Amino acid sequence: MNWDDFRYFLAVARDGQMLSAAARLGISQSRLSRHIAALEEASGTRLFDRTTRGSTLTEDGAALFVTAERVEAEILAGAARIGGHDAVAGTVRIGAPDGFGSAFLAPRLGRFRSAYPDLRIQLVPVPRSFSLSEREADLAIMVGRPDKGRLRVRKLVPYSLGLYASRAYLDRAGLPTTPDDLRHHTRIGYVDDLVYTPELNYAREFHRDWQSDIAVATAIGQFAAVQAGAGIGICHDFMARGDADLVRLLPELEARRSYWLVWHENLRVARRVQAAADLLDTIVREERHLFAAD
Incomplete structure (x- = not known):
């Protein structure tokens, strides 16, 4: 069997679609299909159920996926040992909640280039969960500790939110x-049915009957509405405390959450990922005071 066949198999299994997997790999869809067909012929079984909505692993395909990931991890570990541990190069994609990603991390991305000139950073600051098993991100910052999947987890920092x-x-x-x-005031909050994690259901910690008169699907959007004078909103203290035009209201009311840094078990030996995770942890620890209420 050809390892390239396994590599392409993993890409389709993680992406769930031939077309997008081919685009990510930088090859044609027909070439990718030939590799999958070759692997199915060599293994003597169908690995994917193909529909108009994508490619889903069969039972045999799911079993092979576990083995292929294990082999991939060993290959990555061997490459790291051969290449030495000082070379930090390649691309690291970081997925983050939009508040943390845009307001805190984006202005500090220059630190990564200064520390590792050969490392390319992709930041995806959007209000959603990221699938690490499907390689939507190499590192993810999550609100709340994940409890499923083959993941490495590190608590990044607790943070507080208040009324502004x-x-x-x-x-x-x-x-x-x-x-x-x-x-009796205009209240600004999330669009309830678009809240992507229960950890963000904190409005009723401020008022048991909270109803948002203005609903915005992102933390950055809510913050902008509060800044513009549209009403009262629940804002991250690390975003709001530097704005002299904002007033923190009813300081006895606050919500507390934590950010967690997460990456897939298979990337534990990837030097670029470990270096980015360690530097991110260092940056947050240096400015830890920003994240909790005064």
């Missing part, structure tokens, strides 16, 4: 002095 409004809004609408006063 702009001075212009408070001049117009008045200052709430009790949680019940929030019922």
